[in-house]
Amino acid sequence: MSLYKQLSSGILLVLLAAFLGTVVISTQNLRSFMQDQLESHARDTATSLGLSLSPHMSPPDIPVITAMIGAVFDRGEYRRIVLTGTDGATVLEKSVPPDNGSAPAWFVRAFPLEVPGKEALVMSGWNQAGVISVTSNTGRAYDRLWSTTLDNLAMYLALAVLSLGLATAAVRVLLRPLARVKTQADAIRNNSYMIQRHLPRTPELRSVVQAMNLLSEKVGKIFSEQSALTERLREQAYRDPVTGLGNRRYFDRQLAALLDARDEITQGTLLVLELRDLARVNERTGYTAGDMLLQRTGELIQAQLAYLENSFVARISGAAFGIVASGLPPGSADALAATLCRDLLQLRADGLATSNDIGHIGIAMWRHGKNPQDVLSEADMALRAAQASGQNTWQRYQPVAANQPDVHTMESWRRRLRGVIDRGTIVLYLQPVCEAAGRSGTLLHREVYARIDDHSAHGVNAGIFMPLAERFGLASQLDKLTITRLLEHLARDAEGTAPFAINLSSTSLHDTVFIQWLCSTLAQIPEQAPRVLIEFPEHAALANTRNAQSLVERLKALGCGCGIDHFGRGFASFGYLRSMPVSYVKIDSSYIRDINSNSDNQFFVQALTDTLHSLDIRVIAQSVESPAERETLAGLNIDGLQGHLTGRPEPVRSAESKSQRS
Helix, strand or coil, X not given: CCHHHHHHHHHHHHHHHHHHHHHHHHHHHHHHHHHHHHHHHHHHHHHHHHHHHHHHECCECHHHHHHHHHHHHCCXXXXXXXXXXXXXXXXXXXXXXXXXXXXXHHHHHHCCCCCCCEEEEEEECCEEEEEEEEEECCHHHHHHHHHHHHHHHHHHHHHHHHHHHHHHHHHHHHHHXXXXXXXXXXXXXXXXXXXXXXXXXXXXXXXXXXXHHHHHHHHHHHHHHHHHHHHHHHHHHHECCCCCCECHHHHHHHHHHHHHCCCCCCEEEEEEEEECCHHHHHHHHCHHHHHHHHHHHHHHHHHHHCCCCCXXXXXXXXXXXXXXXXXXXXXXXXXXXXXXXXHHHHHHHCCCCCCCCCEEEEEEEEECCCCHXXXXXXXXXXXXXXXXXXXXXXEECCCCHHHCCCCCCHHHXXXXXXXXXXXXXXXXXXXEEEECCCCCCCEEEEEEEEEECCCCCCCEEHHHHHHHHHHHCCHHHHHHHHHHHHHHHHHHCCCCCCCEEEECCHHHHCCHHHHHHHHHHHHCCCCCXXXXXXXXXXXXXHHCHHHHHXXXXXXXXXXXXXXXXXXXXCCCCHHHHHHCCCCEEEECHHHHCCHHHCHHHHHHHHHHHHHHHCCCCEEEECCCCCXXXXXXXXXXXXXXXXXXXXXXXXXXXXXXXXXXXC
16 A cells, blocks of 8 residues: 555544544533433422422322323423322322434443432421422433434534545645655666756655655766766777777678678678878878868768668778678669769868879678678779779679679569568568576577578578668568568467567658557557567667657557667667667677677677666677677676577478477
């Protein structure tokens, strides 16, 4: 029971006890008064009758005596009148049965009126002629006592209700600061560190509020310091101090992780842009001007990558930038390179370059499993060819015909994806995500991968077709189809309990029509909705944190959890997580690959995990491939593992039969 209810109940009991006690005492006092009145009335009547009867007692005039006593008795105020002679014999008696009036029997027992008969002498001259005894009737007294008690009780109850209302209102006002303290504590639990500016007047409550304010400030400061330390460690290890982009170390790890990814992105483009003018600028105008040239070049590249999914840029040497765009086909890569070459001329217009011969670009296409050094070598060869072909030009590395991958035109991809949506021919694969502690392999959830059937063993990975779907405006429709297929699977697996995590594209995350469909669909299946986990990439959440936060809160109200995929791939501050109550994050594979032999990544992941645990956010490591990586991660307090070490993606039917066998 809440403190407010306890205090209100206590006040109510005290008021009832006080008012009932007052009623009882008042009734008891009235009973005593009524009893004295009845005795006095009987005594006065006996005296009056004794004097009135004296002239008629010698000898007794029975008709007159009877008339006189009857006249008094018939008024109804007396229960018994008895006239006895000197010898004790009854001369005349009038009586009625005892009368309690309208008072209930329990009231009469609780407040009895004991009225004894009062006597007076009847004289005949100087001699005693008899004794007259009068006993008052208690019926009218009980009527008055009962009605007065009811009136008092009604009045006191009305006062009790009024007093209770005033008292509870006062208690509510007094406890209002405690309600705000509860709200403040809930806010701290939800990683929001609010401060109460209005302090209560009550000293005890004021001290409680002040203590909570200090606690909120302290916890907020601890989180901010811990988050800042983690971000600083990441920047020192992976960020170029001049441009603010990733450095060569960051580039190598990201590219290696992409080429090693078995279940997500499987092809893409590498562009190497090298400035020809940097050494001349440093020589003529100083290193500050050279730094400005590098910074502006980074801005121009980032502006072109802003609308490309799964892309990044890093400064890989003094004058060179590495640009990786996942899922970008050769034709689009050529168009991107041509645009960047044209944008380089802006550096001369800004006064940062000394000539129009500013830079060149080499392009290499990559696929899953290729060696990173081979891809860089191909891009470098293309870059040297571009440098030999003229100012601000680009070249793409052309492999020998036997090694060239199959090429599909953009229009053929558009028709193919449109056909998949129209026919609903998406294939779901499931990969287990397990607990990191111990070797039990307890299942946390299964991640859902969407693939297109191409008559091969594993189909076309989403890493290939989803970037194209984004360009064609079909990503939301493909996500809708994938979720529909997952919900159909949940309907077949009605007795299951394991959750399923499904990834949303950036387009879907910010598509209000799609989000409305998703929420309304999940609202119609309240029993199965908690088994659906919605994931989205970190860069998509950062593109519009308000939309992402709104989605997380709406899904949380439906019982669905949310997670952030590829967490830590960029250099954004972690502060946005304080207002986005996700259930878990999945650390990008670039930090996990070979972590057992990389002390810097171990330190970063440990600090990151501690920070996220302080927000009640679970941490899952992606692309765990070796027992050594698993053992290292378990020692870093990671909550979950995902990768081929814990289980390969399998078609839904295979995963279902395995689950039934286990």
